[in-house]
């Protein structure tokens with residue numbers, strides 16, 4: 001046989017001539033795994049997410065998926081670059097700006113022949129680079145009649161609910177605007193379910209008379225852990241505003257309400273605002289009466305706030321899930337499903353009352369975790385559940401490998417393709433821990449800390465005081481007691497400190 005023919009046959013067998021897959025990256029903001037039914041959790045029957053679950057049913061769900069730094073901009077920068085915060089330069093939302101001149105995976109995909117588009121939340125301060133098309137929310141964006149900034153630098157107000165509008169724009173790009181002769185990357189990035197939680201009008205009445213299960217740690221007193229835990233300002237009990245968080249029509253005279261009005265209801269048209277407050281009127285009146293009569297003790301008030309928080313959060317999730325469904329329907333109807341990778345993820349996890357909190361930032365499970373679901377027909381076996389330890393720096397190399405592009409040496413993440421091809425099983429020589437670092441911000445006052453998570457343990461250190469915390473997640477999944485000072489754990493502590501040092505060296509942490 002002639003060598004050329006042999007090569008051709010070999011390539012055909014390896015199927016390398018197949019068209020590179022399209023990539024639809026569906027992303028959200030602050031979406032807790034506890035509120036995705038495919039992940040289980042306490043809301044799975046009350047507030048299921050059937051459309052996000054479709055991705056898991058037809059693809060893979062990762063049970064040990066973590067971020068590098070549990071906050072918006074930093075997580076996004078890690079995803080784009082495949083690098084930890086100290087290398088990509090975006091450590092915190094307060095002061096950092098993304099250096100858009102650096103290498104990112106959309107740029108590399110573009111070099112490999114892809115058309116690239118970004119629609120929705122960006123939040124990296126500088127303008128997007130590496131995209132043929134972008135339309136972004138300025139900063140955090142709004143739920144109500146959101147503004148969008150376009151490539152010409154103009155900002156225009158759209159009419160409608162943010163999650164719906166972002167999907168409309170993404171569908172429009174898929175249908176009308178993208179060149180049909182090239183593979184594409186679409187990053188469709190929602191604001192939802194980020195604070196402050198304003199639902200779509202069609203969902204105001206959802207969960208109205210449904211009881212919301214509470215986490216066992218709603219009234220956590222932070223005993224058994226560093227005293228620094230109590231210094232954060234992210235509790236439902238004390239750091240929840242009457243307007244911004246509770247969406248009450250006016251500030252109660254009761255001093256137990258943090259003072260911050262809401263900006264979203266002001267964006268509504270007068271009729272819309274009326275309909276909004278009418279939908280909450282009976283609940284709001286009952287609260288006002290109880291406050292007046294003095295029947296709301298501390299616990300009862302926290303429970304009331306928790307319920308208001310969770311119902312509105314889950315309503316935001318409902319619109320998100322419906323819109324994920326619209327995207328999946330389009331991909332299927334347009335005949336794109338067979339050759340399109342679909343990912344669902346969110347920039348970090350979130351507290352839904354665990355430890356008494358909302359927000360994120362901590363290395364504790366609820367905010368360290370990121371949902372990660374991926375559908376890739378022909379490669380990922382439907383219904384796969386993986387226990388491989390993965391991190392957001394892995395997305396870039398995964399998508400580059402999927403596209404047949406080279407993975408640059410300086411990318412710190414690892415391609416998940418071997419895990420995906422292996423039915424989710426952890427390949428030999430995979431990582432056994434991830435490294436995490438939070439650098440601190442004024443908002444919510446969470447102290448800087450860095451650490452590691454293995455399949456069983458979590459070790460971290462407060463940067464300011466040098467104090468260690470160690471948790472055995474098998475025995476203490478709620479992370480209620482640090483065992484770092486127990487004499488019987490001395491050897492374990494030393495061993496894990498070794499892993500921590502090794503990872504810091506490997507990732508070139510200064």
Ligand code: SGN
Pocket residue numbers: 029030071072073093123140194195196244359360443444
């Ligand atoms: C805003 C929110 C905070 C949130 C940060 C970061 N306050 O500051 O609650 O922690 O964003 O969120 S709000 O008054 O605007 O609601 S992130 O997703 O951008 O990292």
Ligand code: CA
Pocket residue numbers: 029030071072194347348
């Ligand atoms: Ca976020």
